[in-house]
Amino acid sequence: MSKKRYAIVLDTRKCLDCKACTVACKAENLVPLGTENYRNWVSEGRLRGSYPRLGQEFAPGQCMQCGNTPCKRVCPTRATGVGAGGIVTVEDKKCIGCKYCMTACPYNARYYNEERGAVDKCTFCAHRIEQGRLPACVETCPTNVRTFGDLNDPDSEVSRLLVERPYRVVKPEMGTKPFLFYLI
Amino acid sequence: MSKFLRPEIIGKGSIVSRLLKRKLSRRRFLGVSSCALGTVALGSQLNVLKALAEPGSGVKLSLVPDRSVFTCCEMCVNKCGVIARMREGVIHKLDPNPSFLRSRGMLCARGNAGLQTVYDPDRLKYPLIRTGARGEGKWRRASWDEALDLVAGKMTAVADQYSRAGMMFVSTEGFQEEFFLRFAECFGSPNTLRHPTLCLASNLQGFGATYGTNPFPDVRNADYLIMSGANRAEALFTPDSIDMIAGDGGRRKLVYLDPRFTRTAAKADEWYPIRPGTDLAFVLAMLHVIVGEKRYDREFIDTMTVGFDELVPHLETYSPEWAAGECDIPAEDIRRIAREFAAAAPRAIYYQGRRSSFFDNDTQLRRAMAILNVVVGNWDVKGGMLPGKKIHLGENYYLAPWYDGVPERLETGDVTYLSLKDGAWKPFRDRVLAADPYPVKGMMVYKQNPLQSVPNRSKTLAMMEQMDFICTIDITMSDTAWYSDVVLPEATYLERLDPIHVLSGPVPEAVMRNPCIEPLFETKPNQWIMQQLARRFGDEVAESFNFTMEAFIANQVEGHPEILEALRTRGVYRENDEPVYGASHGKRMKTRSGKIEIYSAKYAKEGQDPLPVYRAPQTPSRGRYRLLLGRTAYFTHGTTQNNPYLHELMAENSLWLHPDEARRLGLRDGSRVRVRSSVGEESLPLRVTEKIRPDCVYMDHGFGVLSKGLSRIHGRGASDAALIEDRMEPISGNVAMHQTFVEILPA
Numbered sequence: 037m038s039k040k041r042y043a044i045v046l047d048t049r050k051c052l053d054c055k056a057c058t059v060a061c062k063a064e065n066l067v068p069l070g071t072e073n074y075r076n077w078v079s080e081g082r083l084r085g086s087y088p089r090l091g092q093e094f095a096p097g098q099c100m101q102c103g104n105t106p107c108k109r110v111c112p113t114r115a116t117g118v119g120a121g122g123i124v125t126v127e128d129k130k131c132i133g134c135k136y137c138m139t140a141c142p143y144n145a146r147y148y149n150e151e152r153g154a155v156d157k158c159t160f161c162a163h164r165i166e167q168g169r170l171p172a173c174v175e176t177c178p179t180n181v182r183t184f185g186d187l188n189d190p191d192s193e194v195s196r197l198l199v200e201r202p203y204r205v206v207k208p209e210m211g212t213k214p215f216l217f218y219l220i
Numbered sequence: 221m222s223k224f225l226r227p228e229i230i231g232k233g234s235i236v237s238r239l240l241k242r243k244l245s246r247r248r249f250l251g252v253s254s255c256a257l258g259t260v261a262l263g264s265q266l267n268v269l270k271a272l273a274e275p276g277s278g279v280k281l282s283l284v285p286d287r288s289v290f291t292c293c294e295m296c297v298n299k300c301g302v303i304a305r306m307r308e309g310v311i312h313k314l315d316p317n318p319s320f321l322r323s324r325g326m327l328c329a330r331g332n333a334g335l336q337t338v339y340d341p342d343r344l345k346y347p348l349i350r351t352g353a354r355g356e357g358k359w360r361r362a363s364w365d366e367a368l369d370l371v372a373g374k375m376t377a378v379a380d381q382y383s384r385a386g387m388m389f390v391s392t393e394g395f396q397e398e399f400f401l402r403f404a405e406c407f408g409s410p411n412t413l414r415h416p417t418l419c420l421a422s423n424l425q426g427f428g429a430t431y432g433t434n435p436f437p438d439v440r441n442a443d444y445l446i447m448s449g450a451n452r453a454e455a456l457f458t459p460d461s462i463d464m465i466a467g468d469g470g471r472r473k474l475v476y477l478d479p480r481f482t483r484t485a486a487k488a489d490e491w492y493p494i495r496p497g498t499d500l501a502f503v504l505a506m507l508h509v510i511v512g513e514k515r516y517d518r519e520f521i522d523t524m525t526v527g528f529d530e531l532v533p534h535l536e537t538y539s540p541e542w543a544a545g546e547c548d549i550p551a552e553d554i555r556r557i558a559r560e561f562a563a564a565a566p567r568a569i570y571y572q573g574r575r576s577s578f579f580d581n582d583t584q585l586r587r588a589m590a591i592l593n594v595v596v597g598n599w600d601v602k603g604g605m606l607p608g609k610k611i612h613l614g615e616n617y618y619l620a621p622w623y624d625g626v627p628e629r630l631e632t633g634d635v636t637y638l639s640l641k642d643g644a645w646k647p648f649r650d651r652v653l654a655a656d657p658y659p660v661k662g663m664m665v666y667k668q669n670p671l672q673s674v675p676n677r678s679k680t681l682a683m684m685e686q687m688d689f690i691c692t693i694d695i696t697m698s699d700t701a702w703y704s705d706v707v708l709p710e711a712t713y714l715e716r717l718d719p720i721h722v723l724s725g726p727v728p729e730a731v732m733r734n735p736c737i738e739p740l741f742e743t744k745p746n747q748w749i750m751q752q753l754a755r756r757f758g759d760e761v762a763e764s765f766n767f768t769m770e771a772f773i774a775n776q777v778e779g780h781p782e783i784l785e786a787l788r789t790r791g792v793y794r795e796n797d798e799p800v801y802g803a804s805h806g807k808r809m810k811t812r813s814g815k816i817e818i819y820s821a822k823y824a825k826e827g828q829d830p831l832p833v834y835r836a837p838q839t840p841s842r843g844r845y846r847l848l849l850g851r852t853a854y855f856t857h858g859t860t861q862n863n864p865y866l867h868e869l870m871a872e873n874s875l876w877l878h879p880d881e882a883r884r885l886g887l888r889d890g891s892r893v894r895v896r897s898s899v900g901e902e903s904l905p906l907r908v909t910e911k912i913r914p915d916c917v918y919m920d921h922g923f924g925v926l927s928k929g930l931s932r933i934h935g936r937g938a939s940d941a942a943l944i945e946d947r948m949e950p951i952s953g954n955v956a957m958h959q960t961f962v963e964i965l966p967a
Contacts, residue, residue, distance in 0.1 A: 064312075083911070172315075
């Protein structure tokens with residue numbers, strides 16, 4: 037079997053900004069309470085136009101599981117690594133809490149978990165993937181904004197979507213090679 | 221009623237008996253962490269899990285569940301299928317049940333936050349008896365026996381001094397509400413007060429009077445949707461909220477009317493900030509175009525309806541040009557939308573919405589919406605309005621005692637169509653305050669929170685003040701519990717075995733709740749509470765509660781083991797996966813005429829308009845604004861604002877005001893303002909936004925609580941119930957919540 041490369045494709049037109057993904061993630065991954073502590077988020081786009089011609093978009097986000105990882109590069113203890121399927125990991129025991137990685141991440145996708153004494157971030161719910169379950173944010177979404185899958189499998193839903201539909205990534209100019217793809 | 225409850229438990233190996241046998245590692249959990257729950261604010265579940273891992277044991281925290289339980293959500297009214305993932309006797313995560321069709325396999329933020337109802341330190345833990353003045357917040361912990369003896373004694377005293385009707389029973393929907401209503405009936409009071417007249421009574425009335433039933437919109441298959449004030453992207457309702465988005469993709473068009481730019485407006489193809497209270501003018505003008513241009517379904521009208529001939533002349537003056545002046549929507553848009561709607565028919569829906577407690581014309585507005593759907597012939601066809609179907613369950617019979625000399629419901633005669641089960645809040649409360657025609661001096665409350673939900677809070681406080689006795693059963697210290705004499709803690713939905721419930725619809729489904737853990741602290745299921753209380757009212761009353769939940773469920777599925785088997789293996793039972801269309805065509809409708817009633821002879825007989833007549837709403841005078849209220853996707857009515865997870869999403873409500881008006885008033889975004897109506901004054905932060913009409917202000921419902929037992933939100937935001945005047949739609953008795961004008965002052 038070939039190596040897997042996990043990715044999430046998002047259709048933000050479907051996003052209601054209901055925050056189901058945010059709460060699901062907090063519960064699933066025991067993210068401590070507090071608005072500073074989060075592994076994923078939904079951002080409210082700027083209100084476009086003027087009354088009564090208005091428009092607004094909403095976009096969920098999380099660690100982009102970059103192919104080129106600025107977080108890993110700056111970690112002095114090699115606590116940040118890349119695991120199976122290209123998922124960027126943090127090893128609690130090695131993390132000294134210097135937070136360089138939090139500064140280096142262009143997506144603000146990391147937070148410091150006081151309870152664990154380590155920096156924490158989205159793992160695509162690796163523990164669920166191992167059991168054949170979808171990441172919590174993907175599974176719970178009322179409108180199926182996120183599609184999760186293996187980009188190395190040309191028949192997967194994510195591969196198919198990226199062939200059929202135009203998409204963009206966030207901050208491509210940073211050269212991070214993110215693996216969250218936003219359909220246009 | 222010849223059938224009696226059977227005492228035996230359903231067969232060995234069934235889900236229920238196995239659940240009962242299952243011993244959870246509960247002792248260990250309680251032993252370690254209940255102290256933490258009681259004394260220290262719980263940071264998160266991680267603390268619970270950490271507490272479980274004994275020091276030095278080297279137990280590594282794992283996120284992998286060791287057990288899963290099928291149950292069903294109770295964070296709102298949708299009852300979505302849930303799979304609870306358990307670890308070492310702790311509820312770790314609530315996942316959506318992918319087999320549950322009505323939710324389309326999703327679980328929203330509230331559903332995910334549900335586990336905090338169990339582990340929230342703010343939850344009610346023990347029976348409490350008030351020691352200070354009402355609302356002072358002084359309590360002492362009591363045993364169940366002492367609390368129940370007190371409740372039974374006070375209820376008896378009220379019945380003796382006044383009459384059995386002197387006790388009112390206040391409740392709202394839930395899987396164990398039926399035991400509360402059964403208790404009210406066995407006690408002998410006709411005065412049950414439920415939620416519909418604060419919510420959708422006019423909606424049910426208007427559609428029911430037309431169709432003889434309340435139809436379900438086939439949103440998923442509709443090509444054209446019009447939503448008036450139904451904010452489906454935030455006030456989540458299954459499956460409509462999901463299907464509204466799923467039906468998109470270039471094919472489906474959504475036209476949305478709302479004085480606010482909501483999340484639904486952001487998803488709509490066209491948004492019109494309609495002048496509040498004028499939706500009826502819009503619908504009548506659409507009808508004017510469709511009927512005038514003969515774009516209706518003649519064959520359907522001829523075979524399935526009565527009263528079309530009366531409708532034609534009735535619409536004559538309701539032109540788009542006329543409506544434009546009422547609604548602030550251009551006549552050419554109204555005409556175009558009407559034509560597009562008719563062209564898309566029968567896959568076109570004028571969506572009826574859920575809450576319809578907006579204006580005192582709401583029943584007639586819903587009638588007009590129904591008539592519009594009828595004339596384009598979308599009844600019982602794919603993408604149209606569908607009849608609801610049910611799954612039949614076995615009955616659990618009981619025999620309520622008969623008491624002589626109990627008067628009729630208190631508000632009899634105050635509403636054209638009064639529901640004997642639901643009552644009508646506004647006239648009922650007015651009559652309690654006037655003790656007319658008789659006094660009501662005792663109040664039993666289950667799950668409902670009238671201090672947050674009934675307009676004009678000061679009247680509700682006055683009503684409660686004159687009570688000899690108030691008892692509230694709930695899971696948290698709601699405002700109503702806070703003003704009670706006895707508070708009884710119910711077990712949460714994740715700790716209860718609940719009866720099977722059928723969700724009716726085009727594809728009906730049956731669900732039930734299995735307990736994930738045993739009830740924490742001294743909380744008890746409502747069925748147990750009612751049973752214990754019933755025993756204090758003599759053998760005849762006790763007899764009606766002499767059953768176990770297992771036996772109750774066994775009666776529900778008698779002769780149908782497949783229902784229980786499906787619930788055991790999939791967490792949901794249904795008979796078909798797709799709606800069956802058209803079965804009602806050519807058949808009798810459940811109306812007096814047997815047809816869909818465009819012209820309502822029964823309304824005419826009652827002195828109400830047999831066809832919807834438009835009357836313009838009042839306009840706010842200069843310096844005053846119409847107060848609107850509504851919801852976000854994070855909160856259910858007034859119940860989830862204090863949930864630790866959901867509180868993080870919104871800690872306080874704010875007052876929406878258009879920038880032009882804020883400038884005129886010299887008020888800045890984020891500053892605190894006072895809002896004053898004729899019945900109250902509240903203060904909250906100002907949110908200056910273009911998302912609202914300049915003549916309106918808006919606040920989210922459910923803040924400004926009185927209870928200090930809701931520790932996160934006490935002192936935050938404003939209560940709309942304190943500001944809204946109590947007005948009523950006369951046909952259904954629904955309150956009209958959007959007819960209050962307020963002034964805005966700097967705080």
